[in-house]
Amino acid sequence: SQQGEEDPQALSIQEGENATMNCSYKTSINNLQWYRQNSGRGLVHLILIRSNEREKHSGRLRVTLDTSKKSSSLLITASRAADTASYFCATKASGGSNYKLTFGKGTLLTVNP
């Protein structure tokens, strides 16, 4: 089954606006992480939220986690053109095989100057 389904698949906003991306998953998790990937580049780790946490902040990033709904959201406030990238959520399972990340297909965010 596909873990970490993000929506929307693509999001286009103006600089200065906030961007919200959502992620759903199917199984029990140890933690959920968000990564950014600029076009043709590697992944950059943004933030990790544990299954017993509900909200976490890092700079302009705010992540929420609702384990009862098996969903998470990533909010980027006051977006900049440099935030243009694909954003992926990835989960680590609770229990066995909790070393591997299971990724969704990502949200392509375009921030227009």
Place this chain on the structure above:
Amino acid sequence: NAGVMQNPRHLVRRRGQEARLRCSPVKGHSHVYWYRQLPEEGLKFMVYLQKENIIDESGMPKERFSAEFPKEGPSILRIQQVVRGDSAAYFCASSPTSSAADTQYFGPGTRLTVL
């Protein structure tokens, strides 16, 4: 403090040739993971290795693909007799332990194109 290094960054092979992808983890990390990203897709786990051991290869095709992480030197992902469907970006990641709490640090990837 060098991050994860991968080479080559781009690799072009003809059908039937072999592809060798190399990954040097962050210094001091002994846990390496390989992921594959098809166009317009997220990353899919392939294999997890510790020094000299394959721990989990459940995401790697049984045929033509192999991986190693020798005591000395980089981790190698080897694809024999490549086919067009192998065209993808292959990412390596490393972590200091296998703990779920550990962040995996990703390399820039190798983009394989099979003609």
